[in-house]
Amino acid sequence: MSKQEWPLYEVFIRSRAGLSHRHAGSVHAADDQMALDNARDTYTRRSEGISIWVVPSARIVASDPAETAAFFDPAEDKIYRHPTFYEVPDGVDNL
Amino acid sequence: MYTQGLDQKDKHAASGQAIAESAEQLAAFQERIDAEEKIEAKDWMPEAYRRTLIRQISQHAHSEIIGMQPEGNWLTRAPSLKRKVILLAKIQDEAGHGLYLYAAAETLGVSRDQMVGDLLSGKAKYSSIFNYPTLTWADIGAIGWLVDGAAIMNQIPLCRCSFGPYARAMVRVCKEESFHQRQGFDILVTLSRGNDAQKAMMQDAFDRWWWPSLMMFGPSDTDSKHSAQSMAWKIKRISNDELRQKFVDATVPQAEFLGLKVPDEDLRLNAKTGHYEFGEIDWQEFLDVIAGNGPCNKQRLAKRQKAHADGAWVREAAQAYASKQAARAAA
Numbered sequence: 001m002s003k004q005e006w007p008l009y010e011v012f013i014r015s016r017a018g019l020s021h022r023h024a025g026s027v028h029a030a031d032d033q034m035a036l037d038n039a040r041d042t043y044t045r046r047s048e049g050i051s052i053w054v055v056p057s058a059r060i061v062a063s064d065p066a067e068t069a070a071f072f073d074p075a076e077d078k079i080y081r082h083p084t085f086y087e088v089p090d091g092v093d094n095l
Numbered sequence: 096m097y098t099q100g101l102d103q104k105d106k107h108a109a110s111g112q113a114i115a116e117s118a119e120q121l122a123a124f125q126e127r128i129d130a131e132e133k134i135e136a137k138d139w140m141p142e143a144y145r146r147t148l149i150r151q152i153s154q155h156a157h158s159e160i161i162g163m164q165p166e167g168n169w170l171t172r173a174p175s176l177k178r179k180v181i182l183l184a185k186i187q188d189e190a191g192h193g194l195y196l197y198a199a200a201e202t203l204g205v206s207r208d209q210m211v212g213d214l215l216s217g218k219a220k221y222s223s224i225f226n227y228p229t230l231t232w233a234d235i236g237a238i239g240w241l242v243d244g245a246a247i248m249n250q251i252p253l254c255r256c257s258f259g260p261y262a263r264a265m266v267r268v269c270k271e272e273s274f275h276q277r278q279g280f281d282i283l284v285t286l287s288r289g290n291d292a293q294k295a296m297m298q299d300a301f302d303r304w305w306w307p308s309l310m311m312f313g314p315s316d317t318d319s320k321h322s323a324q325s326m327a328w329k330i331k332r333i334s335n336d337e338l339r340q341k342f343v344d345a346t347v348p349q350a351e352f353l354g355l356k357v358p359d360e361d362l363r364l365n366a367k368t369g370h371y372e373f374g375e376i377d378w379q380e381f382l383d384v385i386a387g388n389g390p391c392n393k394q395r396l397a398k399r400q401k402a403h404a405d406g407a408w409v410r411e412a413a414q415a416y417a418s419k420q421a422a423r424a425a426a
Contacts, residue, residue: 014135017134018135018259019259020263051137080181081184081188083273083277085274086274086281088277089284089352091352092280093345093348095244095276095277095349
């Protein structure tokens with residue numbers, strides 16, 4: 001056992017230019033550069049990406065699953081934010 | 096909402112600022128663009144491309160932020176609670192669009208503070224359309240239908256813009272704009288079924304917003320020579336006049352449905368081309384508004400400055416709280 005566990009990094013990969021980075025998984029590494037190298041070796045062995053972001057997992061601030069209902073509740077009853085809420089009269093195009 | 100930022104000259108480029116960019120680099124970059132590759136923030140790019148995008152995206156963001164004011168004018172006077180919550184949701188979206196766009200611009204190395212500072216100092220521009228007043232409730236319908244309709248015309252091609260972060264922000268924005276246009280049209284459909292006074296109010300709003308909406312597409316192609324570079328870089332995909340024509344073709348039948356008369360004596364459908372021909376835009380008015388002399392330019396800027404100043408204590412309090420928490424955690 002090591003004296004100190006290497007920190008965890010979350011890995012985000014851009015599969016091709018024009019797409020956003022997507023979460024792929026995580027790796028352990030002793031430092032930032034090693035995290036990049038490990039992410040490359042773990043997640044892009046078959047050219048799955050052209051760009052990698054690694055972020056220390058400890059720095060990710062996540063919403064609390066137990067609070068999901070209350071947290072997202074404000075958007076639930078606002079159906080008028082969707083275009084389908086509005087009836088477009090027959091004969092009107094390009095709206 | 097939309098910006099006319101593309102149609103202004105790049106001041107730095109004009110001053111001939113020396114930047115070491117080899118012909119090979121520029122050619123390789125253009126090759127990527129021509130191959131429809133997306134450019135991402137950390138990729139090499141010509142300085143002029145970066146500056147053009149910073150200017151356009153930040154002006155687009157400023158337009159969203161200032162664009163909240165004309166509609167905000169009617170929030171407390173919306174005719175029903177339903178209309179009020181809808182309008183509130185729409186204005187909230189505009190704030191959100193501003194934030195997506197500021198974030199996209201920041202990937203190019205400009206800071207949020209810098210952009211906000213340029214807006215507040217009056218140095219930065221925003222779309223001419225937001226310098227017109229909203230005099231009646233029908234104006235809120237007209238804005239959603241015409242202004243957001245014109246914005247959608249403009250923004251759909253931007254979803255395919257060569258700069259990845261801008262294109263992705265536009266995809267998000269376009270999805271949300273559809274609701275904006277429909278809620279505006281819905282207001283007008285209701286007025287069109289109302290009494291004579293309501294119909295007259297709608298026609299009056301249409302008369303005032305029609306021409307400024309056409310101006311949203313920017314100068315005519317013959318006067319917009321510096322947008323050629325933006326076309327070559329695929330920041331811009333469709334010319335101002337083409338987009339304006341598409342807008343007129345889509346909108347005139349909708350106006351007819353509402354029982355509105357287009358305030359243009361020269362408007363007529365060309366049966367051969369299938370397109371509407373329309374009269375000359377008052378370009379002097381457009382230039383005046385862009386130069387800061389529209390009906391509401393001073394009011395819009397003053398209100399934004401005041402809102403920013405009024406919010407200073409909130410920003411300071413949040414910072415003080417964060418610093419205190421950090422100090423406690425460290426102790």
